[in-house]
Amino acid sequence: MKSPPTFKPTRLELELLSALWKIGSGSIREIQESLPEDRRPEYTTVQTIIYRLEEKGAVRRAKKIGNAHIFEPLVNRQSTFATLIDDFIGTLGGSHEPLVAHLVESGKISSAELKQMEKLLKERRAK
Amino acid sequence: MKSPPTFKPTRLELELLSALWKIGSGSIREIQESLPEDRRPEYTTVQTIIYRLEEKGAVRRAKKIGNAHIFEPLVNRQSTFATLIDDFIGTLGGSHEPLVAHLVESGKISSAELKQMEKLLKERRAK
DNA sequence: TAGAAAAAACTACAAATGTAGTAGAAGGCA
DNA sequence: TGCCTTCTACTACATTTGTAGTTTTTTCTA
Incomplete structure (x- = not known):
C-alpha cells in the first residue's frame, strides 16, 4: 500500500x-x-x-x-x-475560533503562553 | 435515555x-x-x-x-x-501544546487574534 | 535433533457509524 | 370520504475499529 x-x-x-x-x-x-x-x-x-x-x-x-x-x-x-x-x-x-476560544476560556492557555505565541508569530512573519 | x-x-x-x-x-x-x-x-x-x-x-x-x-x-x-x-x-x-503550536505555525492564528485572546484572558482574570 | 518458546499469520467478532430502503400510519385536499 | 403526500417506525447492511483467539512457522536450547 x-x-x-x-x-x-x-x-x-x-x-x-x-x-x-x-x-x-x-x-x-x-x-x-x-x-x-x-x-x-x-x-x-x-x-x-x-x-x-x-x-x-x-x-x-x-x-x-x-x-x-x-x-x-x-x-x-x-x-x-x-x-x-x-x-x-x-x-x-472549519473555523479555529471556537477552539482557541475554548483553550483560553478553560484556562488551558496562560497569558505567558500567549505572549510566547505572539513572539513566535512575529518571528515567523519577519523571515 | x-x-x-x-x-x-x-x-x-x-x-x-x-x-x-x-x-x-x-x-x-x-x-x-x-x-x-x-x-x-x-x-x-x-x-x-x-x-x-x-x-x-x-x-x-x-x-x-x-x-x-x-x-x-x-x-x-x-x-x-x-x-x-x-x-x-x-x-x-493530553497536552495542548502541539495544538497551539500548529495553529501558530500554520498561520491559522493572526497576530491580531492573539492580541484579542490576550485581552480576553486579562478580562477573565480580572473578574 | 527434538521439544519449548516466541513470533507470525490468519481468523473472528461485536459495536459503532454512515447510509438508506420499505411498510404502514396520518393528514390534508379534491 | 377516499386518494396522494408526507411522516414515522423499522429494518438492513457494509465498513471501520477495537479487541483478541488459534494455528503455523521459526528459532533457540538442552
Missing part, C-alpha cells in the same frame, strides 16, 4: 504510532511493552493494529532480528498531528 | 446538531433541508441519526405539528465543543 500524503490515524493507531515515534522502531513485542501499563492491549491486538498501519502505508518492516520483524514509522508526528488538527477544525465547522 | 453530562457526537451527529443549533428546532425535513446542499444526506439518513441522538439524550421531541415531530437539542454547542476539544487534546497526548 502506498503511503498517503496525509494520514489520519484512529485513536489506537495513534497510540501505537506515538509509541513508535518514541522508540524509533521496534518489534511488536517492544511496541506493546513500551505502552503505558494502564492501557496496554494484548500482544495480538497490537499486532493487528500494526498490520493495519502497514496496510495503510504508515509503517513498514525495516528488518528482521531473529524471527521478529522490526517496524518503523513512515509518517512523522508533525504531519500526522497537522492532519488530525486540520481535520478536527474541519469537524468543528 | 438520560442525557449525559457531556456528549461527544460523531461527525455526522455533530453536523445535524449544528443544524439544530442554528435553526433552534425543527422537523426531520427541516433539519435535512437546512444542511449545506453539498453534503446533505437522504431524509431517512437524517432521520436515523436524529433518532440515535434522541436515544443518546442529545435531542428530544418538543412537540408535534401536523404529523411531524419537532426536535430540539438538549445539549448546547458550548459544552459539546468543550467535550470534543478536551477529548481531542486527550488523543494528542
Whole structure:
C-alpha cells in the first residue's frame, strides 16, 4: 500500500504510532511493552493494529532480528498531528475560533503562553 | 435515555446538531433541508441519526405539528465543543501544546487574534 | 535433533457509524 | 370520504475499529 500524503490515524493507531515515534522502531513485542501499563492491549491486538498501519502505508518492516520483524514509522508526528488538527477544525465547522476560544476560556492557555505565541508569530512573519 | 453530562457526537451527529443549533428546532425535513446542499444526506439518513441522538439524550421531541415531530437539542454547542476539544487534546497526548503550536505555525492564528485572546484572558482574570 | 518458546499469520467478532430502503400510519385536499 | 403526500417506525447492511483467539512457522536450547 502506498503511503498517503496525509494520514489520519484512529485513536489506537495513534497510540501505537506515538509509541513508535518514541522508540524509533521496534518489534511488536517492544511496541506493546513500551505502552503505558494502564492501557496496554494484548500482544495480538497490537499486532493487528500494526498490520493495519502497514496496510495503510504508515509503517513498514525495516528488518528482521531473529524471527521478529522490526517496524518503523513512515509518517512523522508533525504531519500526522497537522492532519488530525486540520481535520478536527474541519469537524468543528472549519473555523479555529471556537477552539482557541475554548483553550483560553478553560484556562488551558496562560497569558505567558500567549505572549510566547505572539513572539513566535512575529518571528515567523519577519523571515 | 438520560442525557449525559457531556456528549461527544460523531461527525455526522455533530453536523445535524449544528443544524439544530442554528435553526433552534425543527422537523426531520427541516433539519435535512437546512444542511449545506453539498453534503446533505437522504431524509431517512437524517432521520436515523436524529433518532440515535434522541436515544443518546442529545435531542428530544418538543412537540408535534401536523404529523411531524419537532426536535430540539438538549445539549448546547458550548459544552459539546468543550467535550470534543478536551477529548481531542486527550488523543494528542493530553497536552495542548502541539495544538497551539500548529495553529501558530500554520498561520491559522493572526497576530491580531492573539492580541484579542490576550485581552480576553486579562478580562477573565480580572473578574 | 527434538521439544519449548516466541513470533507470525490468519481468523473472528461485536459495536459503532454512515447510509438508506420499505411498510404502514396520518393528514390534508379534491 | 377516499386518494396522494408526507411522516414515522423499522429494518438492513457494509465498513471501520477495537479487541483478541488459534494455528503455523521459526528459532533457540538442552
